[in-house]
Amino acid sequence: MQQQSRSDDTCSAAIIGGAVSGLAAATNIHALPQFSDVVVFERQQYDDKRVNCGEAINDTTLVPLEKTPENGFVNDIDGFELRVYDGQDHDPHEQPVGVSRLQCEPGYICERNVVEKRWADKLAAEGVEFRTGASISPSKYDQILETYDYIIDASGQPSLTLKAKQETTNYTGDMVALNATVSGDFSSYTERPRIFFEGYVGYSWSFPKSETQANVGMGWAGDERPENYYEAFKTTAQRNGFSVPERDQTNIYTIPRGPSLSPEQTYYPENNVFLVGDAAGIANRYQGEGICQGIRSANLLGELIATEQEHRYPEKLYNMMKSEYRLAHLMRGAWVEHEDSALLAAVAESIEGLSIEDITRRPSQVLSRLLRRPITAAKLISDVGMLTRVYESYTDSWEFGANEA
Structure with a gap:
């Protein structure tokens, strides 16, 4: 461990990145009595428009705020409706080939900017210091390494840590998502937001915040991606019956295709640097969810530091995520290996009533x-590619350094 910054009895921590993973890390670290200083570095101001990607939070029990509209929790949903279509040429009135309703009791559609601002305000009132409005340069990063005893990198993929080490190519896969907030009539499915599967590796969505406003988006998880992302987003809005977002209101994000970083690279003991959330390359490779995963990774790190077992973080993080990686790898295979909409619809219908968890x-x-x-089960495993996925999933043969469709 580096020399402690204040006395032999106290430690300091720097959190790089003030979105949900960084805020969860700050919450956990600040609660430990050995930490006298916890500082969060966030390149944007919380009062400014920051992000609106990931405005569906499936398990809001992980966020230590009262679930009120004032805290950004604007729509308490029952669950989600999955709609499977036979390709991308349907019109808004065409019936899907399959529909599945999934439960999500602790889920909310949120104003994510508000959630993060309220969470940061709560931490600031408890004594966590926030330094916002400036990006961290390479020299500033080096200074942070020298100044703080613990560094938690929650800066996203690719992380500042791997940028500093010029190792960003160690991430083996990503997903690209476009999203925006639009106005329209969402009254028919406010309580059960919709997810649309349309014959490509990825999906689009419409998540109402109210009867007249929704976060809408489209994501690609495979290698086949459009030449013009916005035009693809525009056409999916038209065929799925929600308003076309304005180009200047549309955001684009890169999300890790978890696991997209070798576990060994989530912890650098020489400087006590730990990567959490997107920075650690964790996310659900089937549906792109990363908010709850990021918070859980920060919670895990806090528990390990509290018991002086932080050296076990890479192993524990990987084991925590393993079942999710396996299932997502197999679920993606239902489309990637077969490209059969009817089979995907049958798979979706088979999980009717299950929870997102x-x-x-x-x-x-x-x-x-x-x-x-x-x-349905026999059709799924009747393909060599799918059998390979089963083998990979249960022998943990992940492709750090290789590409997957």
């Missing part, structure tokens, strides 16, 4: 549902 973190729940439909 089940289909992201509990493979046994999903597999038991599939086994109740032996014809």
Whole structure:
């Protein structure tokens, strides 16, 4: 460990990145009695427009705020409706080939800017220092390494840590997502936002914040991506019946295709640097969810530091995410290996009524549902590529350094 900054009895911590993963890290570290200084470095101001990607939070129990509109929790949803279409040439009135309703009791559609601002305000009132409005240069990063005993990098993918080490190519995959907030009539599905699968590796969505406003978006998880992202987003809005976002109001983000970074590179003991959230390359590679995963990674790190086991962080993080990685790898295979909309619809219908937690973190729940439909299960594993995925998933043969469709 580096020399402690104030006395032999206290430690200091720098959190690089003040979005949800960084805020969760600050919450956990500040709660530990050995830390006298916790500083969050965030390149933007919380009063400015920051992000609106990830405005569906599936497990809001992870956010230590009262679930009120004033704190950004604007729509308490029942769950989500998955709609599977046979390609991208349908019109808004065409019936999908398959529909599945999933439960999400602790889920909300949020004003994410407000959630993060209120969370930061809460931490600031408790004594966490925030330094906002300036990017961290390479020299500033080096200064942080020299000044603080612990550094938690929550800067996203690619992380500032790997940029400083010129190792950003160590991330092996990403997903690209466009999103915006639009006005329209969303009254028919306010309580159950919609997710649209349309014959490509990825999906689009419409997540109402109210009856007249929604966060809408489109993401690509495979290598086949459009030449013009905005035009693709525009056409998906038209065919799925929500307003076309203005180009200047549309945001684009890069999300890790978890696991997209070798676990060994989430911790650098020589400087006590830990990567959490997107920076650590963790996210659900099937549906791109990363908010809850990022918060959980920060919670895990806090628990390990509290028990002086932080050296086990890479191993523990990987084991925490392993079942989710496995299930997502298999779920993506239902489309990647078959490209059969009817089969994907059958898979979606087989998980009707399960919770989002089940289909992201509990493979046994999903597999038991599939086994109740032996014809669907047989079709799924009737492909060499799918059998390969089963082998990879249960031997942890992830492709750090290789590409996957």
